[in-house]
Amino acid sequence: MWFYVARRFNLFVLTLGILFLLVFLMHKALPGDPLTNLSGITSPTFNQLELLDEQYQLSGSVFNQYLGFVTERLSGNFGLSLTSAQPILDEIIQRLPATIELCIYAMIIALSVGIPLGVLASFRYKKVTDWLIVSMSLICYSIPIFWLGVIGIMFLGLEFQLLPVAGRLNLLFQVEPVTGFTLIDIMLSDLTSKSQAFKDAFFHLIMPTITLALFPVTVVIRITRTAMLEELNTNHIKAAEARGISPLIIVLHHALPNAMKPVLAQVSLQLSTLLTSAMVTEVIFSWPGIGTWLMSAIYQRDFPVISAGILICAGLIIIISIVSDLIAIAATTKRRGMHHGKN
Amino acid sequence: MKKLSKLSAKLVLKTALFSAVLFQLGCSPSTNDNTQREEGLVYCSEGDPSVFNPQLTTIGTTIDATSNQLYNRLVEYNPRLGKLEPALAKSWTIANDGRTYTFSLRDDVVFHQTKFFKPSRKFNANDVAFSFNRIINPTHPFHDVSGGNYPFFNSIDLANLIDKIEVVNPQTITFHLNTRDSSFLANLATDFAVILSQEYGDYLLSVNQPQLIDIKPVGTGPFILESHYKDNYIRYKSNVHYWGGAPQIKHLVYDITPKSTNRIAKIMTGDCDVSALPQSSELDVIRRNIDLELQIQTGLNVAYWAFNNESPPFDRLVIRQALAHAINKRAIVKAVYYGSATMAKTVLPPLSWAYHRQLPLYEYNPRKARKMLADAGFPNGFEMTLWAAPAQRIYNPNAVKMAELIQGQLAEIGVKVKVISYGWGVFINKLNEYQYDSVLLGWTADNADPDNFFRPILSCAALMSGNNRVNWCKPQFDQLLNAASGQTKQSQRMEFYRKAQQMLYDEVPLVPIAHALRFQVRDRSVGGMSLNPYGGISFAKSYRISKGNK
Numbered sequence: 001m002w003f004y005v006a007r008r009f010n011l012f013v014l015t016l017g018i019l020f021l022l023v024f025l026m027h028k029a030l031p032g033d034p035l036t037n038l039s040g041i042t043s044p045t046f047n048q049l050e051l052l053d054e055q056y057q058l059s060g061s062v063f064n065q066y067l068g069f070v071t072e073r074l075s076g077n078f079g080l081s082l083t084s085a086q087p088i089l090d091e092i093i094q095r096l097p098a099t100i101e102l103c104i105y106a107m108i109i110a111l112s113v114g115i116p117l118g119v120l121a122s123f124r125y126k127k128v129t130d131w132l133i134v135s136m137s138l139i140c141y142s143i144p145i146f147w148l149g150v151i152g153i154m155f156l157g158l159e160f161q162l163l164p165v166a167g168r169l170n171l172l173f174q175v176e177p178v179t180g181f182t183l184i185d186i187m188l189s190d191l192t193s194k195s196q197a198f199k200d201a202f203f204h205l206i207m208p209t210i211t212l213a214l215f216p217v218t219v220v221i222r223i224t225r226t227a228m229l230e231e232l233n234t235n236h237i238k239a240a241e242a243r244g245i246s247p248l249i250i251v252l253h254h255a256l257p258n259a260m261k262p263v264l265a266q267v268s269l270q271l272s273t274l275l276t277s278a279m280v281t282e283v284i285f286s287w288p289g290i291g292t293w294l295m296s297a298i299y300q301r302d303f304p305v306i307s308a309g310i311l312i313c314a315g316l317i318i319i320i321s322i323v324s325d326l327i328a329i330a331a332t333t334k335r336r337g338m339h340h341g342k343n
Numbered sequence: 344m345k346k347l348s349k350l351s352a353k354l355v356l357k358t359a360l361f362s363a364v365l366f367q368l369g370c371s372p373s374t375n376d377n378t379q380r381e382e383g384l385v386y387c388s389e390g391d392p393s394v395f396n397p398q399l400t401t402i403g404t405t406i407d408a409t410s411n412q413l414y415n416r417l418v419e420y421n422p423r424l425g426k427l428e429p430a431l432a433k434s435w436t437i438a439n440d441g442r443t444y445t446f447s448l449r450d451d452v453v454f455h456q457t458k459f460f461k462p463s464r465k466f467n468a469n470d471v472a473f474s475f476n477r478i479i480n481p482t483h484p485f486h487d488v489s490g491g492n493y494p495f496f497n498s499i500d501l502a503n504l505i506d507k508i509e510v511v512n513p514q515t516i517t518f519h520l521n522t523r524d525s526s527f528l529a530n531l532a533t534d535f536a537v538i539l540s541q542e543y544g545d546y547l548l549s550v551n552q553p554q555l556i557d558i559k560p561v562g563t564g565p566f567i568l569e570s571h572y573k574d575n576y577i578r579y580k581s582n583v584h585y586w587g588g589a590p591q592i593k594h595l596v597y598d599i600t601p602k603s604t605n606r607i608a609k610i611m612t613g614d615c616d617v618s619a620l621p622q623s624s625e626l627d628v629i630r631r632n633i634d635l636e637l638q639i640q641t642g643l644n645v646a647y648w649a650f651n652n653e654s655p656p657f658d659r660l661v662i663r664q665a666l667a668h669a670i671n672k673r674a675i676v677k678a679v680y681y682g683s684a685t686m687a688k689t690v691l692p693p694l695s696w697a698y699h700r701q702l703p704l705y706e707y708n709p710r711k712a713r714k715m716l717a718d719a720g721f722p723n724g725f726e727m728t729l730w731a732a733p734a735q736r737i738y739n740p741n742a743v744k745m746a747e748l749i750q751g752q753l754a755e756i757g758v759k760v761k762v763i764s765y766g767w768g769v770f771i772n773k774l775n776e777y778q779y780d781s782v783l784l785g786w787t788a789d790n791a792d793p794d795n796f797f798r799p800i801l802s803c804a805a806l807m808s809g810n811n812r813v814n815w816c817k818p819q820f821d822q823l824l825n826a827a828s829g830q831t832k833q834s835q836r837m838e839f840y841r842k843a844q845q846m847l848y849d850e851v852p853l854v855p856i857a858h859a860l861r862f863q864v865r866d867r868s869v870g871g872m873s874l875n876p877y878g879g880i881s882f883a884k885s886y887r888i889s890k891g892n893k
Contacts, residue, residue, distance in 0.1 A: 083769065084573060157612050165608045171576050171596040172383035286605050288575055296574075299733070300769060 004329060012322050017070075019314050023307050024069050030303050034058075038069065040080030040088065040304035078308040083300050088308045091293065096312070097180025098168065099289035103278050105209045107267075110216035115263070117217075118224025119251065125229060133221060141218040145277050149211045149284035156207060164204050166286035173197040208285040212277055216270055223266045227259035261331065268324030272317045381887055383594035384869060386880070387606040387615035389735055391574050391599050394489060396557040397535050398478060401494045401799065401810060402771075403737060403787055403879065406534045407619070408577060408597055411881035413455075414537035414562035417446055417471065418528060420790055422876050427532055431466065431563065441523040441831065442506075446471070448514050452586045454540040455567045459559060462542055466563055467513035473541035475518075479505050485544055489557045495535040495789070497808030498799035499526075525836065526794040526828050533789035534879050538563060565590045565883040574599055591871075591886040603735060610635060610864055617865045617872060619880070622740050623681035629864050640874040642861040643788035644738040645690045645796070648729075648749065648854040650781045652815040656725065657780060663851040665715035669756045670749065671707045676857050679745045683862070687855035689844045690786070690796050694876075696833060697793035697840035702848055713756045724757025730782040731762060732770040738785030738859050745856070746783055775809050784812055788877050793840050797824055801852070815852040 030037050035044070039052050053059060055077070057068035072079075078088035121133040157165035168182050169175060175182070175189045175197065182205075186197045231237060232255055240250050279291030286292065290309065297305035392408040393400060400406070417432040429435075432446040452466035477485045478493045479502040496502070504527070506519040520527065530536065543561040547553050560568055565587065566579035577597040583589045598615055600606045603622045609615040611632060621629060621637070629637045648670070650657040657663060672686040685693065688702045716724060731746035739745060743764055750760040765773060774782065788795050798805065802821050805811035820843060827839035847853075863874050871885040 086573070153608060157608055161612055164612045164614050166600070166605050166612075167598070167609070167614060170614055171385050171578075171598050172594060174578065174594070177572070286600065286602070300765065 001329070005326060008322055008326060012318065015318050016315065019311065019318070020070050020073065021066065023310055024066050026310075027069075027303070027307060032303070036082075037303040037307075038079060040082055040085075042082065073308075073311060078311075079304040081297075081305050082302045083297070083305075088305055091305070092290070092308065092312055094177070094180065095288060095290050095293050098182075098287060099275075099278055099282065099291065101181045101183075102208055102212060102281065102287060102289060103271075103274055105205060106212040106216065106274065106278070109209060109213040110220050111267070113213070114217045114220025115224050118221045118263075119228055119256065121221065121225045122228035122232060130225075134225070137218040137221045140214050141222075143214065145211055145215060146280055146284060148214060149207070149281060152207045152211060153284070163207050164200075165207065168204050168287065169197065169201045170204075173200060208281050208287055211284070212274070212281045215277060216267070216274060219270055220263065220267065223263050224259065227262045228255060231255045231259045261328070265324075265328050268321060268328070271320050271324070275313060275317060382592070383596065384592045384617070384882065384885060384887070385596045385598050385615045386882070387600045387609050387618040388577075388597045389599075389603075389606070389619050390601055392577070394557045395560040395568065395571075396489070396539070397537055398474075398493055398496070398539075399489055399557060401535070401789075406879040409560070410534035410537060410879045411564065411883065412566040412579060412595070413560050413564040413568060414539075415452075415564055416532060416534075416536050416538065417448075418532045420529070420532040420877060422791070425791065427528055431471075431538055435528075441525075442520040444518040444520070444527065445511070446516050446518075448516065449586060450514055452563050453584050454543065454563055455561045455582060456584075457559065457561060457567060459555075460543050460546060460561055462540065462561070464542060466538070466540075468510040468516040469513070470538055470541045471516050472508045472510050473544060474537065474539045475501075475505070475508055477539070478502070479508075484548055485553060485556060488553045492808065493535075494808045494810050495533065495799060498802060498805035498810050499530055499794075500802075500804045501530075522825075522829065523831075524828050525831050526792045529790040529792040529795070533795075535789065566595050585883075587883065590883055592882060595882055601734070603740075607864070610866065613866075615866075616869045617863065617880075617885075619863065620735055620737060620740070621862050621864050622735070623679075623683045623862075626681070626683070626862065634867055636865055636867050638863045638865065638872075638874045640861040640863075640876050641692075641694055642737060642859050643692055643694060643791070643876050644785060644861070645687055645692060645858055646684075646736075646739040646742075646745075646783070646785035646856045647687070647690060648781060648783055648856055649813045650851075650853060651777060651779055652813055652852050653777070654780055654814070656719075656721070659719065660850065661715055661719045662721075663854075665712045665719070665756070666753070666758070667705045667851050667854045668708045668712040668715070669753055669758070670705075670854055670856070671752055672704075672856055673707070674752075675745055675748055678748060679739070679741055680857060680859060684857040684859040687857050689847055690800075690853070690855050691793055691840070691844060692858040695791075695793050695796070697837050699841045699844040702844060705848075705854070709752075709755045716756060716758075721757075724759065726759045726761065727753075727780040728761045728763050730770070730774070730779045731764055732783075733764050734770075736785055737787050737861055738857075739783065740859070742783045749783075774812060777814055782812055790877055793836075794824065794828055797840075797843055801847075813852045815850075817846070817850070820846055 027034060027037050035052055035056070035058065036042055038056055041048060041052070044052060055068060055072055057064040060068070076089050078092070080086065081088050081091060084091070117133055121130045124130045153165045156163045173191060175185045175191065178185050178188050182201045183198070186194060186201060191197050237250060237255055240254055278289070279294065281287065282289045282291030283295050290313065294306065294309040297309065388404065388407060390404040392405040393402060394405060395409050395413065397406050397410040397414065415431050417430060418427045418435070419430040421428045431449055431452060433449055435444060435446045437444055448466070448468060448471070450465065454462040454466060456462060476483045478496045480486060504520055504522065504524055506521045509517040509519065511517055539556065540561050544556055547555050563586070565582050565585045567582050569578040569580050571577045576599060579595040581590045581593050598609065600609060603620065603625065606615065606618045607621060607625050607628065610618040626637065629635050650663055652658060676682065676684050676686055686704060688704050689699060691698050716722070729746050729749060731742040733743050735741065743762065746762045750762055753760050763779070786796065786800050799810055801811060801813060801815065802824060803816040803818065806814065806816050823839050823843045823846065827836045827843070830836045830839070861874060861876070863872070865872050868888050869885060870888050872882070875881070
């Protein structure tokens with residue numbers, strides 16, 4: 001097990017190193033002054049120039065420059081944004097919680113809707129319910145989310161005016177961003193009408209969350225269904241049925257826990273897709289997260305922000321996938337002795 | 344297996360119930376009568392203000408967020424009556440020589456009390472002197488704070504106009520001018536001529552943070568700045584001690600929404616109550632919605648295509664004339680403004696009293712343009728850059744689209760156009776380097792004086808302050824403007840402004856394209872919002888109409 005952890009850690013460091021290298025090379029290839037692109041300072045004074053030269057080791061070899069770049073970024077210095085002249089790290093900290101919040105709710109919906117439907121489909125294998133669920137999930141799997149989001153805005157938002165279409169909360173509720181998670185912030189705020197604020201935040205959440213959740217829901221349904229079918233056909237389930245144990249117990253205690261493992265492993269693989277979809281969803285619903293931020297940076301050619309965005313998003317995905325890999329290993333007795341992470 | 348199917352039936356039922364509950368929740372819209380919302384008002388603005396002091400900028404977005412909300416001026420312009428009205432000054436007199444203006448000030452005005460500053464005295468003449476000395480006196484401790492550039496005041500050359508500012512007593516202040524200037528009062532009424540607090544300035548100097556004066560503003564206006572989350576929102580609260588009577592709106596929020604479609608969506612779903620600058624293409628959607636009212640105002644603005652007159656070949660008159668003949672303004676008004684604009688003959692809109700009616704429209708004639716180019720030595724045309732900002736302005740709803748149309752029209756006469764575009768902030772900065780061949784820009788009047796259309800964008804002084812994007816400085820033109828403002832009779836001034844317009848027509852330093860109508864959308868539950876033809880929006884008198892009366 002520990003050997004495996006060490007191997008994973010090794011892989012982690014190596015992947016990050018390559019990621020940094022690619023972004024570093026991107027900086028070299030970008031138009032404009034490389035120092036401005038690295039630091040975000042447009043017209044540095046002499047003192048600043050000296051400091052920057054020392055930080056990014058611009059007078060050294062390319063390898064030294066790379067090391068300087070990695071050191072600065074790892075110590076949290078992402079430079080300044082060209083458009084707002086604010087430290088990029090602060091901007092990330094402001095916006096990342098919104099993205100994470102959206103992803104968490106979408107994941108909760110994906111699991112809480114996807115797993116029951118998957119289980120249901122496996123019960124009714126090759127019956128109408130099964131066909132219905134499978135075909136619906138195939139249709140939803142094929143719907144592009146930008147289309148779904150816009151259709152939602154058109155009908156639920158503009159035509160019937162049931163749901164708000166942009167932002168996280170009606171701005172008249174004065175909620176200070178403490179944690180960056182709307183619901184927690186409302187709880188911490190000193191509003192007199194918290195329930196109204198919760199309701200408003202909930203309404204703002206509905207469309208983006210459903211839009212974002214739709215794709216993972218279909219994935220979870222299909223994986224759960226397959227895993228359950230396999231599980232329900234195993235001998236120990238058949239034996240349990242033969243002994244007359246109630247179906248509820250069989251499903252909850254015997255089949256589902258075993259079927260969950262491939263589901264969770266697959267879900268963790270979906271996280272990178274989720275993050276990408278979250279960015280699209282954010283732009284559609286003007287959700288003030290990393291996605292809208294990066295998108296506007298791209299429009300405005302704010303190179304320091306773009307490179308920081310790449311580092312943060314890619315870094316986040318690498319960390320999540322390695323952590324979920326480790327959790328999966330720790331949870332699977334069969335694989336604990338493995339050295340290479342293969343089955 | 345029978346039990347299994349029973350279980351599945353239960354599951355189906357539960358899912359159905361769950362979705363039914365969700366649907367139920369979805370059916371009651373999020374607009375509810377609760378006090379938080381009744382007392383507040385959300386304005387969907389199109390952009391983030393660059394600074395919280397309108398002295399420092401001429402950008403409309405910043406003016407909208409600051410001038411009428413946080414500050415006051417000595418005098419104000421009443422667009423309905425077409426004359427100046429008292430504001431912080433109760434009354435004023437002009438001496439016979441036309442160069443001495445004496446204002447008697449209100450004695451009941453207090454400055455904002457904020458988290459970081461508590462005023463100990465009321466507004467007086469020292470604050471007025473402080474605010475204007477900051478602009479005109481280079482040795483003033485605040486002159487160079489935030490860059491030291493006062494674009495509007497530099498363009499009207501206020502520093503040379505004002506000889507000195509004399510505090511007679513706390514309630515009286517006198518401006519001594521070097522020359523007669525009939526537009527002086529009108530300029531004091533612009534959105535830029537706001538009054539800051541001297542006491543706050545002294546306090547900031549004592550804590551060695553002078554830059555905060557433009558970031559954490561203290562003014563006398565109807566609203567107090569509470570917080571600003573860049574590119575997201577600005578919060579204001581009402582100033583209960585406002586001298587003009589506390590505003591009925593307790594909380595005012597600017598929801599910064601750069602995309603026009605998003606603003607429309609927000610106002611339709613109730614996230615906003617008033618929205619800025621709807622696009623012409625969206626007007627039909629707004630008109631069809633019974634909850635919304637579309638306010639239309641003939642705008643005092645102009646969108647123009649400016650040549651960099653110093654950069655060859657645009658330094659040659661014949662080239663500029665040829666390009667002006669190649670532009671089909673009618674097509675542009677139709678495609679970019681969807682007809683909600685009039686074609687422009689000159690920079691001055693037809694509304695203005697100084698408008699030169701006899702001036703002909705530059706004829707659209709590509710054949711003639713091509714011939715002129717060939718005669719000038721460019722039979723195969725040439726390449727040029729055309730800069731256009733992707734931001735939406737009052738005078739131009741879609742500069743990039745306009746640029747593409749111009750690109751197509753110029754291709755007909757063999758001129759290849761490269762369209763260059765940056766975000767608004769970067770765009771303005773890059774313009775200062777004068778690297779462009781031509782640029783699409785515009786101007787919105789700050790007051791009713793025609794001087795306001797020429798001097799801030801076309802005079803030699805404006806070239807210094809960076810507002811003259813035409814890069815064109817003609818002393819004769821400035822003389823005409825000076826001669827006009829030296830007169831007091833309208834008919835005499837008109838004569839000079841006509842000559843100025845004729846000169847612009849003959850010299851073609853820029854091609855005026857269109858005067859846009861101004862639009863604003865508001866929810867019908869909001870009252871007291873008038874659309875001002877000059878300058879920025881004001882929420883001082885807005886209120887909510889309660890649901891029963893609606």
